Amino acid sequence: MERQRLIERILELKEKRKAIILAHNYQPPEIQDIADLRGDSLELSLKASKTDAEVIVFCGVYFMAETAKIVSPKKKVLLPVGSACCEMADMITPEDVLRLKEAYPDAPVVTYVNSTAEVKALSDVCCTSANAVKVVGTFKEKQIIMLPDMNLARYTQRFYPDKKIIYFEGFCPFHHLLTPEEVLEAKKAHPEALFIAHPECRPEVIDLADRVASTSGMLRLAKELPNQEFIIGTEVGLLYPLSQQNPDKKFYHPAPEKMVCPSMKKITLENLLSSLENLEFEVVVEEEIRVKAYNAVKKMLEIV
């Protein structure tokens, strides 16, 4: 089908299904362009829950669609490609969480939203990359378990030298790939640019960062700061909204070939249309797990 016709069909079906289309900041440009809302995973889920849409089509990865279902149990939630998964979220199993809880029975469990509903359900509270430091700061316990991202945990540890953060050794393969050498190279090529790193990057990269921020934090900083040039240490897809929202500023990427999350690129206009046509692939979360996972998300929202 010709591109313009595809777009028209998607918009017609969206009306018919009373659907809302959400796109994560890393999605391909044509998906970001057609979406009703774009942003980070949690903000998208929360905004969608406040609309009267009956169907949420989440253009992102599985845990994001699951989070949308956790906060909007009455809405039908669709992920256009069933196999779009987050490699980090899939590194940890519920058994891993239970093992850690058994080893450190007094330590509260703080879980990054980049995790499955089952893992969230076993946690005391969730966090995002933007609020992890604040969430951990609310606990008086000296030992805290953080899951599943060791890099976010080690970044958070820097703020609490009197605490011991026990972490699971999960990581985002694409953020973890970025090396300090690549960052130094980019800094040499663009000496005026400010380097902003995502907390999923390894500690040696964080050491070189002028700022550390989530994807929505990076979008905010690029708008607010007077700097004209930025080196962006996150998945390469973020360069599209950054450049679109700041046409007068320059954004450079230190490793554009390596920092590509393949699951984030699986959604196309064709499979988005097919998702709306066939109402697939529906994301279902067992109610008992959903309620427990919801409580962990709710507790985070009460803190931030």
Ligand code: 13P
């Ligand atoms: P944000 O929550 O910063 O959007 O990050 C999502 C993600 O998948 C990072 O790799």
Ligand code: SF4
């Ligand atoms: Fe998961 Fe990394 Fe992809 Fe984000 S970029 S969805 S953390 S695999």
